Amino acid sequence: MxxxxxxxxxxxxxxTTVLVSCKKDAHEHNDEEVITTLRVTFAPVGGGNNxxxxxxxxxxxxxxxPTKEEIVLQPNKSYNVTLQLLxxxxxxxxxxxxxxxxxxxxxxFYYEPAAGSNITVSGLDNDANGxxxxxxxxxxxxxxxxxxxxxxxxxxxxxxxxKAANDPVNSNKSSTDLEVEFNTKIQ
Amino acid sequence: MLRVILYISVFFVPSSPVMGQECSIRLAGxxxxxxxxxxxxxxxxxxxxxxxxxxTDKKGDFVFDGLCPGKYxxxxxxxxxxxxxxxxxLDKDLHLDLFLIGIHSDLKEVTVDARRGTRNSGFKKELSExxxxxxxxxxxxxxxxxxxxxxxxxxxxxxxxxxxHGLHSNRILTINNGVRQEGQQWGxxxxxxxxxxxxxKLVVIKxxxxxxYGSDAIGGVVLVEPKALGTNTTKRTxxxxxxxxxxxxxxxxxxxxQSLRKNPNFRYRIQxxxxxxxxxxxxxxxxxxxxxxEKNLSLTAGWKKNNFSTELxxxxxxxxxGIFTGAHIGxxxxxxxxxxxxxxxxxxxxxxxxxxxxxxxxxxxxxxKSKSILQKKEHRFTLQLAGQLNxxxxxxxxxxxxxxxxxxxxxxxxxxxEIIWEHPKKNNFSGMGGISxxxxxxxxxxxxxxxxxxxxxxxxxxxxxxxxxxWDLQAGVRFDDKRINTTRLKFNSDTISYKFHFTTYAASLxxxxxxxxxxxxxxxxxxxxxxxxVNELLSDGIxxxxxxxxxxxxxxxxxxxxxxxxxxxxxxPEGKFGWDLLGYINRINHFIYQQPQPAxxxxxISGAFPLITYRQTDATLRGFDASAxxxxxxxxxxxxxxxxxAARNRxxxxxxxxxPANRLSNEWTWQIPGNGSLxxxxxxxxxxxxxxxxxxxxxxxxxxxxxxxxxxxHLLHFNAGTTIQLFKKPVTIGIxxxxxxxxxxxxxxxxxxxxxxxxxxxxxxxxxxxx
Numbered sequence: 001m002x003x004x005x006x007x008x009x010x011x012x013x014x015x016t017t018v019l020v021s022c023k024k025d026a027h028e029h030n031d032e033e034v035i036t037t038l039r040v041t042f043a044p045v046g047g048g049n050n051x052x053x054x055x056x057x058x059x060x061x062x063x064x065x066p067t068k069e070e071i072v073l074q075p076n077k078s079y080n081v082t083l084q085l086l087x088x089x090x091x092x093x094x095x096x097x098x099x100x101x102x103x104x105x106x107x108x109f110y111y112e113p114a115a116g117s118n119i120t121v122s123g124l125d126n127d128a129n130g131x132x133x134x135x136x137x138x139x140x141x142x143x144x145x146x147x148x149x150x151x152x153x154x155x156x157x158x159x160x161x162x163k164a165a166n167d168p169v170n171s172n173k174s175s176t177d178l179e180v181e182f183n184t185k186i187q
Numbered sequence: 188m189l190r191v192i193l194y195i196s197v198f199f200v201p202s203s204p205v206m207g208q209e210c211s212i213r214l215a216g217x218x219x220x221x222x223x224x225x226x227x228x229x230x231x232x233x234x235x236x237x238x239x240x241x242x243t244d245k246k247g248d249f250v251f252d253g254l255c256p257g258k259y260x261x262x263x264x265x266x267x268x269x270x271x272x273x274x275x276x277l278d279k280d281l282h283l284d285l286f287l288i289g290i291h292s293d294l295k296e297v298t299v300d301a302r303r304g305t306r307n308s309g310f311k312k313e314l315s316e317x318x319x320x321x322x323x324x325x326x327x328x329x330x331x332x333x334x335x336x337x338x339x340x341x342x343x344x345x346x347x348x349x350x351x352h353g354l355h356s357n358r359i360l361t362i363n364n365g366v367r368q369e370g371q372q373w374g375x376x377x378x379x380x381x382x383x384x385x386x387x388k389l390v391v392i393k394x395x396x397x398x399x400y401g402s403d404a405i406g407g408v409v410l411v412e413p414k415a416l417g418t419n420t421t422k423r424t425x426x427x428x429x430x431x432x433x434x435x436x437x438x439x440x441x442x443x444x445q446s447l448r449k450n451p452n453f454r455y456r457i458q459x460x461x462x463x464x465x466x467x468x469x470x471x472x473x474x475x476x477x478x479x480x481e482k483n484l485s486l487t488a489g490w491k492k493n494n495f496s497t498e499l500x501x502x503x504x505x506x507x508x509g510i511f512t513g514a515h516i517g518x519x520x521x522x523x524x525x526x527x528x529x530x531x532x533x534x535x536x537x538x539x540x541x542x543x544x545x546x547x548x549x550x551x552x553x554x555x556k557s558k559s560i561l562q563k564k565e566h567r568f569t570l571q572l573a574g575q576l577n578x579x580x581x582x583x584x585x586x587x588x589x590x591x592x593x594x595x596x597x598x599x600x601x602x603x604x605e606i607i608w609e610h611p612k613k614n615n616f617s618g619m620g621g622i623s624x625x626x627x628x629x630x631x632x633x634x635x636x637x638x639x640x641x642x643x644x645x646x647x648x649x650x651x652x653x654x655x656x657x658w659d660l661q662a663g664v665r666f667d668d669k670r671i672n673t674t675r676l677k678f679n680s681d682t683i684s685y686k687f688h689f690t691t692y693a694a695s696l697x698x699x700x701x702x703x704x705x706x707x708x709x710x711x712x713x714x715x716x717x718x719x720x721v722n723e724l725l726s727d728g729i730x731x732x733x734x735x736x737x738x739x740x741x742x743x744x745x746x747x748x749x750x751x752x753x754x755x756x757x758x759x760p761e762g763k764f765g766w767d768l769l770g771y772i773n774r775i776n777h778f779i780y781q782q783p784q785p786a787x788x789x790x791x792i793s794g795a796f797p798l799i800t801y802r803q804t805d806a807t808l809r810g811f812d813a814s815a816x817x818x819x820x821x822x823x824x825x826x827x828x829x830x831x832x833a834a835r836n837r838x839x840x841x842x843x844x845x846x847p848a849n850r851l852s853n854e855w856t857w858q859i860p861g862n863g864s865l866x867x868x869x870x871x872x873x874x875x876x877x878x879x880x881x882x883x884x885x886x887x888x889x890x891x892x893x894x895x896x897x898x899x900x901h902l903l904h905f906n907a908g909t910t911i912q913l914f915k916k917p918v919t920i921g922i923x924x925x926x927x928x929x930x931x932x933x934x935x936x937x938x939x940x941x942x943x944x945x946x947x948x949x950x951x952x953x954x955x956x957x958x
Binding site: 033034035036037038055057060061062065066096099100102103107154155157158159162170171172173175176177178179180 | 475512513515516517518520521524525528531532534535544583584585586587588590594634727728729736738789790791792793794796
């Protein structure tokens with residue numbers, strides 16, 4: 001009888017050891033969905049040095065506070081604007097911009113300058129279906145002013161995404177991937 | 188003192204002995220131990236079909252009166268004896284001599300409460316066979332919610348977990364076939380990983396008996412008990428099938444059990460379930476990506492000889508569940524928008540399919556258990572070893588469809604060892620003591636929410652019971668020691684480690700008094716304490732379901748609960764009516780809860796998230812469960828149940844959030860008399876009224892909830908069933924219609940209430956075939 005118990009116990013211990021040793025050091029990969037950085041590059045139309053401003057939260061949500069730069073532009077000027085998205089939680093940092101471009105039919109950027117900011121945004125690039133995507137755009141500054149601009153990336157989760165040209169930023173067809181409000185200054 | 192005892196025991200809903208104009212048959216009998224010829228006092232005889240039961244008197248005699256003609260199955264059980272089943276055909280008065288095999292020559296699995304079948308000791312509520320049968324094909328939570336005082340915490344219609352008297356998750360222990368279930372039960376959208384078809388009995392217990400399983404069962408213990416392996420050499424095969432109209436869900440489950448021809452001491456059972464459901468429909472729209480799939484398998488092998496028995500059990504549970512696409516929330520603004528609209532966007536509605544896409548979850552749970560029982564003289568020793576692996580994967584909506592990996596991936600391994608000693612029953616005393624150990628390893632990959640950790644716990648308990656004449660006294664103590672070592676992996680591979688050490692105690696007292704057959708009074712006092720779980724200590728991340736940023740508190744102390752229960756039951760000696768009242772006060776100090784911190788939102792690249800931190804307060808949960816039943820005329824039974832709960836945060840002098848609303852239900856059952864090929868015919872109608880939850884935290888100072896609790900609602904459910912003989916095999920057919928009037932409603936404890944209505948009308952047909 002006790003032999004029986006001993007045997008069962010021995011078998012169990014063996015099984016335990018095997019299971020524990022199998023799982024040890026399971027590879028802990030990071031969250032590849034995370035975006036830490038939104039980089040906005042301004043190329044002045046008609047020549048001049050590029051301007052780069054960014055929102056940066058290098059350690060992802062939580063942890064250290066993110067940093068946000070103020071967008072400073074010259075008055076009465078036109079800029080070709082390009083967005084770049086990075087994941088800095090991995091080393092080297094990963095560029096996520098292409099991912100958005102490839103999945104353009106289920107993504108869309110919105111640019112919402114606050115009243116009095118004296119910035120107008122137009123000329124957004126399109127996705128494969130000819131609907132606005134917004135990875136590139138054209139910004140025109142007016143007279144000197146301070147204000148804000150909100151850049152929002154919306155993701156269409158439906159299948160098919162049913163993205164349409166007149167969808168508002170708060171459409172219930174899409175959900176928010178990014179939402180960054182920059183302070184702006186025209187001087 | 189010797190007294191004639193005739194208990195008419197009622198577990199929860201008293202089932203009716205069938206009565207009618209031709210229902211006047213008397214079934215009498217006598218029970219004795221087969222080897223010694225000893226008259227068995229207090230043996231239970233239960234009629235499986237009707238649920239009614241009696242207990243033998245001091246001469247070992249029993250009697251049922253007023254039975255209808257028909258085929259019945261009797262289940263005869265007694266402390267320390269093998270239960271037996273006897274099928275009988277009743278057309279006139281009958282006398283039976285029944286023999287049970289005593290413990291000396293055979294062994295049997297007994298539950299903690301050895302006086303099973305006699306009156307309940309304290310708070311113990313069990314689903315009747317009919318209730319269990321009516322819930323076949325649904326989730327484990329659905330089945331448990333038929334018990335008065337048990338409600339559901341839900342995420343849509345496919346994920347549900349039980350709430351006992353307002354408490355859930357880490358405060359409830361689920362015991363799957365004797366083993367404490369160790370999964371990721373801390374999450375509100377993490378349902379118990381158990382195939383409901385494994386269960387032959389579903390029992391909720393509180394009080395002294397829960398000490399066997401842990402000192403942390405502040406809310407109670409749910410026992411999921413399979414049928415004990417039989418002892419005779421017959422084969423047993425049962426097939427269950429069900430179909431549900433609302434989500435086109437079908438379920439197939441089969442079990443086969445037999446002994447080896449060459450070695451009848453060896454017996455095995457194999458059981459499997461397959462379940463697949465499509466998108467669920469509310470009265471006005473169908474919700475995309477709300478399908479589910481479940482594949483389960485279990486194997487049991489047992490060997491018994493003389494005074495030794497051993498059993499090996501393996502079960503594999505796996506499920507895949509779609510989460511409604513329209514409830515995928517990017518940030519707080521999205522949540523406010525979604526809540527603001529009456530119905531989800533059309534692109535998330537209307538697909539009639541079984542397909543499951545992101546967001547979804549996949550959970551696999553393996554359990555292997557070995558249990559050996561040795562009977563030495565009057566002592567009984569049990570050794571139980573168990574290993575569990577729980578693997579939970581959560582798939583979020585991702586930008587790149589070529590990503591197949593889950594965004595959250597949690598694996599938990601648990602090994603547990605338990606040794607139990609039961610001393611001989613002597614001088615009306617019975618008792619048991621035990622030691623239990625467990626080792627745990629938790630790993631995560633993907634998004635951080637809880638850290639990797641190892642945990643070691645050691646527990647010891649002792650329970651003693653004394654029962655004489657009208658009195659039943661019980662007492663128990665337990666001690667637990669838990670060590671948690673975490674390796675807290677954050678981004679950028681910064682590793683911070685923490686070590687925790689918690690010591691918790693529990694003690695419980697119970698006194699019951701039954702002056703005669705009809706009355707039972709009882710009171711219990713229980714102290715229990717629960718060490719904080721890793722998610723409460725160290726969670727740190729965005730909770731997408733509620734668009735909040737959850738943060739644990741490393742300084743939390745164990746919760747301490749003082750639980751007082753008083754109860755009184757009455758059953759009319761002739762079975763005309765009865766009632767049951769249970770009142771409780773649960774004072775929990777250092778109660779762990781989630782407190783919104785509106786002043787310090789967490790800024791992320793997707794916007795600001797409200798911060799919620801785990802805090803401790805002192806809480807008091809007061810409530811009562813009342814039920815009454817009456818048979819106004821023959822064959823008609825009316826059962827009414829009411830459950831009330833008021834849960835206070837004593838520190839802030841406010842209500843606690845997420846507590847179940849009060850509810851009232853009325854059920855009328857007509858047991859259709861008559862013989863012929865159809866037996867055990869019934870139809871029943873249930874009217875459920877759930878009130879609006881008005882006891883919610885004050886929203887005016889700090890925003891605690893985004894939406895007002897939904898309005899009160901009324902639901903009608905219909906059930907009918909019968910057993911027919913097909914090719915000389917009994918086939919049980921059941922028909923159910925949930926939400927008969929296709930009522931539009933939302934429930935306070937369903938997190939999908941922010942976005943969608945509840946499921947509409949759902950008709951089902953169930954078949955049970957015994958081969």
